[in-house]
Amino acid sequence: MTRLTLxxxxxxxxxxxxxxxxxxxxxxxxxxxxxxxxxSPQALETYLGVAQATARGELTLAERETLQxxxxxxxxxxxxxAGHTAAALKQAKLPAxxxxxxxRGEASGEARLDxxxxxxxxxxxxxxxxxxxxxxxxxxAGFSERQAxxxxxxxxxxxxxxxANSLAGSPVNAQLQPYLPENLQRDGAPAHAG
Numbered sequence: 082m083t084r085l086t087l088x089x090x091x092x093x094x095x096x097x098x099x100x101x102x103x104x105x106x107x108x109x110x111x112x113x114x115x116x117x118x119x120x121s122p123q124a125l126e127t128y129l130g131v132a133q134a135t136a137r138g139e140l141t142l143a144e145r146e147t148l149q150x151x152x153x154x155x156x157x158x159x160x161x162x163a164g165h166t167a168a169a170l171k172q173a174k175l176p177a178x179x180x181x182x183x184x185r186g187e188a189s190g191e192a193r194l195d196x197x198x199x200x201x202x203x204x205x206x207x208x209x210x211x212x213x214x215x216x217x218x219x220x221x222a223g224f225s226e227r228q229a230x231x232x233x234x235x236x237x238x239x240x241x242x243x244x245a246n247s248l249a250g251s252p253v254n255a256q257l258q259p260y261l262p263e264n265l266q267r268d269g270a271p272a273h274a275g
Contacts (some may be wrong), residue, residue: 085249088119096122100129110256114160114242117249124245131238138231140197143173145235147194150183151201152239159261160246160253161239166260170271177265184262196222197232204236 086092090111093101097119104115118125135145146169153161162184169175169183179189186202188195200219203211219229245251258264259271 083113083117083249083251085117086120087113087116087249087251089116093119094122097125100125103129108256110254112164112257113251113254114164114246117245117251118242124241128238128241128245131234131241135231135235135238138234139225139228140231140235141173143169143175143191143194144197146173146175147183147189147197148201148232148235149239150180151186151198152205152236153243154184154186155202155205156239156243156247158243158246160251160257161243162262163253163257163260166265167257170260181262181265184265193222193224196224200224200229200232201236204232209233 088094088097088101090098090101090105093116100122101111101115101119105111114128115125118128136142138145140148146165149165150162150169153159153165166180166184169180170177175191175194179191179194182189183194183198186198189198196219200211200215203215216229219232220226253261265271
């Protein structure tokens with residue numbers, strides 16, 4: 082049971098309903114995060130708008146999913162860890178072993194992804210006041226100032242959805258359960274992915 086109303090397409094406020102319908106069309110199901118955010122059409126619109134904006138940036142899908150898994154792990158949002166793990170494996174086609182390591186906050190073996198993970202951790206830990214050496218390491222891995230700001234943007238997106246899920250107590254959809262850390266095999270592959 083959630084602490085906030087978990088809307089369906091039928092119960093969503095009218096202003097949220099077209100966005101809920103779009104989420105169902107894009108995912109094949111209604112992610113519980115969307116059902117929670119539907120309580121506030123502005124929160125749902127902001128979430129979807131920022132997600133679209135980040136997709137137009139210079140960070141690759143794999144780098145964005147690394148950022149989101151990292152932030153969700155730090156913020157303790159199982160829903161977002163599972164959702165972004167599914168996207169990392171299915172859409173970004175990241176190696177399963179690397180994704181499992183990202184879920185645990187370990188080096189993935191992918192240099193650029195590890196640079197994104199470390200910089201994301203530093204941005205969150207310092208609230209953006211990253212030490213000069215952390216910024217230099219990110220830049221040294223081939224990232225630009227624009228991409229550094231895109232990490233901050235991604236952290237803002239993660240904060241919105243991670244905190245909304247935590248506030249609501251959102252359950253992880255059945256479709257995402259196989260991607261929870263405890264349901265992944267040690268190599269990062271879902272035990273029973275559907």
